[in-house]
Amino acid sequence: MAGVFHNLPESAQAELHRRLTRSWGVTFQNSMFEGTSESNLDSKTVRVIKSGKLSTATGSRPDSEAELLKSALELSGYGTGVDYEFPGLAEYEDIELANPEVTKLDFPEMIEIGDDLMQSILKIDPNISASASVRTQVVEVSLDNSNGFSGKYKKTVVSAGLGAKYIQGDDFLRFGEFRSSWANDIDYEGLKQDVIRLFEWSKQTVGMTAGTYPVIFAPGEVGHLTRPFIASLNGKAVTRGISPLEDKIGEQLLDPRVTLVDDGTLPREVSSAPFDREGVPTQSNVLIDQGVPKSILTDLETARQLGTKSTGNGSGQGPMPHRVILLPGEQSLEQLIAGIDLGVIIFGTMGAWTGNPFSGNVSGTISLGLKIAKGEIVGRVKNCMFSMNSFKHFKDHLIGFSQETKATRDATYPYVALDDVVITTG
C-alpha cells in the first residue's frame, strides 16, 4: 500500500485512505415487496501536504492510487495553507466493531424480516401504506501515510426501518422508526411496537391554539436542538471566527443538568472507530459538563491553530463528532408527560435543520406531534410549528431529560422536555 508514496517529492507528505464497502438489502414500498440491491464499492482518497499546502484527490477507478497522488500534487500549489504533519507510526486500540455473523444474513432471510415488519402494521389497519427496509453493510477502512502511520479496521452494520403512510382524503399521516446495530441483533419486536404505538396515538386529530407551551422532543428530534452546541464547539467554527461560544469555555452557560459528550471509542457502536480519518486515536470528549462548555472538537489543522492536540475528530473536511451523547435524566418519559398540564410531544419535524445554527434559533413544522392534556396524550396536532432557542431554552427553560434514551446511527439522546416553546398554529 505504502508503495505509492515512493515517488513522493522530498518536501511532501501524503496519505492514502481507502474504504471498501459491500452492502446488500431489501426494500418494501406501498405495502409490497419492491426489490433487492447489492453494491461493491471501493473509494480512495489521497491527501498531500506540499510546501505547507494541503490538497485532496479522490476516486473509485481500480488501481488509481498513483494517478490520485499525481492529481493531488498538481492541486497542491493552490491548496489550503497548513502547518501540521500527518501522524507517524502510532499505537491505537482495537475496538470490537465487526460481527462476522452478519454476512450470513442473505436476501431470503432479509425478505422474511422485512415482510414480517410490514405485516405487523398492516394487521393494525390494512389501509396503511407500509414501507420497510433491511440492509447489511461490511466496511473495511485502511489508512496509510508517508510518515509511517498504517492502520485498518473493519465494521459491520445491520439496519432496519419500518414506516407508514395513512392517507384519508387530504389528511396525510406519516410515521416510522429506524434501528441499526453492529450485529444481527436488532430488536425487531421493539421496532414494531414503537411504530404501532405512534399510529395508535396519532389516529385522532385534536385542536391546539397558538401560544407558549411545555414541549417534549423525542430522541430522534433532539439532534436539531443540540446542533447549535455541536456547530459552535467545532474547532473550525472557532478558528474561522463564527462560533458564539469561542469565549464561553468554562462559563456556566446552560442548566447544570446538561452534559453533552462525543465518544468514538465505544465498542459495538456503528459510529465508533479506533482512529479518525487522519490517523489520530479516537477518544471520549466532554463537550459540555453540567452546563459548562468544556472542550472543542478538533482535527490536526484546527488543533494546531488552537494550540492543542487533536481530539481525534478529523474527517478530512474539518472536525466531526462520532457519537453525540446527551446524558439522561432521572424521570421516566411517563413522568415527564404526567407533569404537563397542556403541551405537545414531538416525534417528527420538517425544516428544523434549516437556518443558522450559530444563532441558537431552532424552528420547524411539527410533522408528527401529539397533544398532552392533563398529563395524558390525547391525539395528534396538525398545522403547527415550533420555535425555540437552544442557548436560551437549555439555560432557563429546561424541564428535564428522560431516563430512557434512544440511539440513532450517530447519537444517543433522551427525551428532552422544555418549557416556554412557541407553538404557532394555522
Added chain:
Amino acid sequence: MKDLLRRALKLADVDYCEIRFEESELLSISYQGKTLDTITRDTPYGGNVRALHKGGWGFACFNNLDELDNAVKSAVKQAKLAGGRLGGESKLAQAPVIEDEYVPEYTLDPRGVSLSEKVRILDSYLDFILGYDEAITAAQIVYNERISTIYFTNSEGTYIKQERLDIGSNLGATARRGMTTVSKRVGRGSSIGFDCMLDAYDDLREACSLAVELLDAPQVKAGVYPVVCDPALAGLFVHEAFGHLSEADNAYKDSNLARAMTLGRVVGRDILTIYDTGEYPKNRGYLKYDDEGVPTRRTYLVKDGVLVGRLHSRETAGIMGEELTGSARALNYTFPPLVRMRNTCIAPGEATFEDMIKHIKLGLYAVGSGGGQTNGEMFNFMAGHGYMIRDGKLAELVKDVKLMGNVFTTLKNIDMIGRNLDARDGAGGCGKGGQMPLPTSGLCPSIRIQNVIVGGAK
C-alpha cells in the same frame, strides 16, 4: 464501451435490463473564514445494472468494469428472486429506442478555464466579502463543478452517451456581534457554462449589506400572515409544496394518494400554472435524457388551477397508464433512478409588486431561499430574510423567517402571481431516498399567498 455494455446485456434473461456507467470529474473549492479551506478533485468511476423480472427489481453496482458480467448476473438473480416472490407483470411504459451521443452547447466550458483562474475569481470574491465591513467576520464560499460522461444502454436497444455539466456555487458572508451571527449568501449555478460565476459583485454587495443590517433586525414575530414570496422563495415553495407530491412514485401503488392527486382536481385558482422541465440549460437540472434513456420534456402539472399531470419513470408511467416525462434521475452510479424534479416553474402572471402589497395591512415579504422539506401534506421552507408589510408598504427588516402550511390549502391561497421571472440556483440540491444533492432549479415569478403560518418569536 458500447460493445462492452451490449455484450454484457446478453447475459440478462429477464423482462428488462439496463446498464448505466459513469466517468466523472469533480472539482470542489471551498473557503471558510478568511482562507481557502479545501480543494479537492474527485474522479467517480463506476456503473450499475438494473434488472426487472415479473415486476421485481434487482440492482447491482460496481467500480471495476471487469466486474460487469458479475454485476449483470447478480442483478438478474435478484430480479428473479424478487419477481418469483411477486409473481407479477413487468410494466414499463414504451420508450423510444434511441442511439445518440450528446454534448451540450457550452457557453463557457469550465475545462477551458484554468484552475488558477478559477481560484483567482473566488479569491476576489473572498477579498470583497471580508473587506466589506468590519462586522463581517467570515466568508463561506463553495464552488462545485461536475462534468460527467454517462453511458446508458438497455435490453430494448437504446444506447446513449451523454455529457452533463453541473456547476453550483454559494458565495456567503457571516456577520457577527457577540452571540449574534447572521449569514447571507449569493447562489450561482448552470448546466452549460462557467460564465455563471462571473461578475457577482453587485449581488455580493447586497448580501454583505444585508448580513450587517440583519445583526440588529428582530426575529420575525410568529403568526399567520399574508406573505409575498420573491421568485427564489416561490421556486422553493413550488418545489417543496407541490413538486414532490407530483412525483408519481409516491402515488403509483398507493390508491389513497392517487385519489388525492386525481387528474382534473382543482388545486388552485385559475391564475396558477405549474410545470416541470429539463429544457433550461442555463439552470441546474437541465437534462436531454433522463437516467432511463428517456428524452425529457416540459410536463404541465397544474394548468389554470387544475391538476393535469405528474412526473414519471418508465415503471410509474406504465402502471398508471400515463405518458413518459423523462423524470427518472439518479444522483450517481451508486443509486437506481427515482422520479425527481428538474426545473420546477410557475408561469408568470399579471401582477406588479406594488399590486401585491398595496392592500396588505400587516403581512410579510419573504426573500431568498434557505432550504425546505415536505411530507406530502405539509411543507416547511426557510426564507433568507424578510420585510414586514404594514399598511401597504414595506416596513422593518426581520430575520429567521420560516414558513409552513398545508399543501392543498396553500395552493388555493395563492391569490396573485407576479409578471417578473427569476431562477433559483446555488450549491445545494434536492434530497430524496438518500440521494442528495441532486441538481434542481426553478424559474418563478413572485407570488402572494394568504394565511401562511410563520414561526418565530413570541
